[in-house]
Amino acid sequence: MNGTLVFAHRGANREAAENTRTAFDKALHYPIDGIETDVQLSRDEIAVLWHDRDLKKLELPGKRIDDFDLAQLQAMDFAAHFGASATPEGVMQLREFIAAYRARCRLLLEIKNRDWESVARQELKVRQTLALAGPAADDRIMVSSFNLDSLVYAHRIDPRCPLVFNLEPEHDVDFARRTLTRQPFLHGLCVHISTLDVDMMGLVRERGKRIAVYTCNSEAEIGRALALEVDVLISDVPQMALRMRDE
Numbered sequence: 001m002n003g004t005l006v007f008a009h010r011g012a013n014r015e016a017a018e019n020t021r022t023a024f025d026k027a028l029h030y031p032i033d034g035i036e037t038d039v040q041l042s043r044d045e046i047a048v049l050w051h052d053r054d055l056k057k058l059e060l061p062g063k064r065i066d067d068f069d070l071a072q073l074q075a076m077d078f079a080a081h082f083g084a085s086a087t088p089e090g091v092m093q094l095r096e097f098i099a100a101y102r103a104r105c106r107l108l109l110e111i112k113n114r115d116w117e118s119v120a121r122q123e124l125k126v127r128q129t130l131a132l133a134g135p136a137a138d139d140r141i142m143v144s145s146f147n148l149d150s151l152v153y154a155h156r157i158d159p160r161c162p163l164v165f166n167l168e169p170e171h172d173v174d175f176a177r178r179t180l181t182r183q184p185f186l187h188g189l190c191v192h193i194s195t196l197d198v199d200m201m202g203l204v205r206e207r208g209k210r211i212a213v214y215t216c217n218s219e220a221e222i223g224r225a226l227a228l229e230v231d232v233l234i235s236d237v238p239q240m241a242l243r244m245r246d247e
Contacts, residue, residue, distance in 0.1 A: 004230055004245055005033035007108055008238040009215050010051060017082035019049040020089045024101060030239050034106030034232070036214075039094055039129055040114075041121065046070040047094035047128045050078075053114065057081040065091075066117070098132050098141070106140045108212070108232070109133065110166065113147040122147070126154045136160045139210070144190055148183065155185045162187035164212060173199045180207050188231070190214060193221045201228050216241060 008030075011023025019037055027035055038051040043066050055063045058076055065073065074090035094109070101107060111129055113122045133141045136158065144164035145151050151163045165179060169192040176189055180203070188210030191200060196213050204211040212232035216222045222241045225233045235241045 004226055005106065005232045006238050006241045006245060007034040007036045007106070007212075007232055007234045008032050009036050009234050009236045010038065011035060012238070013236055017079035017086055017089065019051060019092065020079050021092055021096075021100070022079065022087065022089065024097070027238060028101075028104060030242055032105060032238050032242065034108060035101060036108040036110065036234050037097060038110050038112050039125065040065045040112050041125050041128075042070045042073055042091075043067060044069040045121075045124060045128075047125065047132065048073060048091045049094060049097060050091065051112070064114075066114075094129065094132055098134075102141060107133075107142070108164070108234075109141065109143050111143065111145040111147070111150055113145065113150055122150055123153055126150050127157060130154060130158050130161055133161065136162055138162075139187065142187065144212075148179070151186070152183065159185065162210075164188050164190050164210070166190045166214075167192065167195065169194050171195065173197075173203055176200060177203055180204075180209065188212065190232075190234075193225065196225060196228060196230070198228070201230070219244065 008027035010018035012026035013023055015026045016023040037049050039047050040050050042048055050065050077088040078091050079086040079089040139162040142162040142164050144166050146166040165186050190212040193213050193216050210231045213225045213230045214234040216225050216233050216235045217237055222244050233241050
């Protein structure tokens with residue numbers, strides 16, 4: 001059996017509204033290894049789960065998560081965009097998510113930092129995420145970000161926490177090499193499927209790091225990730241990835 005772990009991207013997001021309890025519960029109907037989710041802050045500085053830069057999916061164009069307090073976000077329907085039959089669900093707190101799922105599977109918590117946020121607010125988001133994740137005895141809970149400064153700050157706060165740097169699609173193996181050389185504390189990299197190749201795998205293995213890949217949704221993408229034996233495969237169709245892995 002391939003040793004690759006399969007993570008559901010924002011839960012079973014093709015069966016329920018992403019980053020909702022229903023999506024997470026549906027993902028766990030399959031024998032997945034983990035769940036990936038996204039962390040932002042409400043206006044009153046509570047860590048909640050939401051991916052997008054705005055609330056367009058909630059028919060609130062121009063509005064963002066941090067325009068509303070937690071109570072207001074909980075009163076909104078974060079599932080309505082998935083379809084009229086979806087059971088209404090308010091925003092899920094990171095605290096609730098970790099309490100509900102940490103014992104059931106591995107977790108990958110992606111901290112979303114926005115260019116309009118102050119550094120103080122971004123650092124608060126990091127501290128909340130680390131505090132809720134708790135002491136890191138292993139990599140069952142990993143923290144990731146596209147913002148390297150946030151990961152450097154997180155390492156200062158808790159040097160034991162497994163921190164994963166997310167690379168953009170334009171970041172190649174040379175960029176990855178420079179990053180790992182300058183920031184050796186990183187637990188690993190999460191790379192876009194388009195940049196995953198033998199050279200990227202060789203670099204990561206040479207440095208003794210872990211590698212995750214996003215977002216593998218076709219048979220070709222999943223097959224390439226499995227053939228290269230990545231550590232974590234993130235997918236919107238985890239059931240397909242599991243079937244292909246276990247075959």
